[in-house]
Amino acid sequence: GAVVSQHPSWVICKSGTSVKIECRSLDFQATTMFWYRQFPKQSLMLMATSNEGSKATYEQGVEKDKFLINHASLTLSTLTVTSAHPEDSSFYICSARVPGLAVSTDTQYFGPGTRLTVL
Amino acid sequence: AQTVTQSQPEMSVQEAETVTLSCTYDTSENNYYLFWYKQPPSRQMILVIRQEAYKQQNATENRFSVNFQKAAKSFSLKISDSQLGDTAMYFCAFMKTGTYKYIFGTGTRLKVLA
Secondary structure, three states: OOOEEEEOOEEEEOOOOOEEEEEEEOOOOOOEEEEEEEOOOOOEEEEEEEEOOOOOEEOOOOOOOOEEEEEEEOOEEEEEEOOOOHHHOEEEEEEEEEOOOOHHHOEEEEOOOEEEEEO | OOEEEOOOOEEEEEOOOOEEEOOEEEOOOOOEEEEEEEEOOOOOOEEEEEEEOOOOOOOEEOOEEEEEEOOOOEEEEEEOOOOHHHOEEEEEEEEEOOOOOOEEOOOEEEEEEO
16 A cells, blocks of 8 residues: 655754754555644644645645645655744654555555654 | 534444544534544544434445434444554534534544453
8 A cells, every 4th residue: 555654753942943844655656645743642743735837725724834744746745844943843754645447446544653752 | 503412522332342532513504524533552543433413324334334313413333343543532523514514522532442
């Protein structure tokens, strides 16, 4: 099956610094990727939709300037948390859409997630 | 706006027994998909089963089956012959057709007991 990887799997940074998280589709091309945030023992909340070659679409309440998303190629999307603060500490998960021949066969594959801890 | 509700924060089941996880949702849309995802301790989200809203027949995948009640906006997951490897967090999710965006419920933590 399709594989999505994330790097790094775990990162600790100091408050005020920026952190970049990569999401890669390893064996397929993903025109659309999604970024989610998951707080401890809570659900996944969609942050933004990343489309290759165009600007990301952010969900209501998500700061565009704080969470920069770049979908530079059909296999790579990056999420940069700028000027990170302790409240940004969370688990960040990406998913990649594999278009199907029909909508009913569309599938999304999730990455293993990145745990961000801001001190 | 769509919402997904999972009213059971935690459940446990004996190995080889059957367990049902509940999920209700609210939407005014007519075309959508419903999903159950599993998140084991590794945190990797794994698709368990998918249901197209326009299909009346309930989806099944081996030991996993759903009871989809469209009018009641209910979408429960039944796990038969539970195995220790089924221990995980289970999320119910809604997706409006064409958006490809998931709306997840709050999850049910399932523990399978030996």
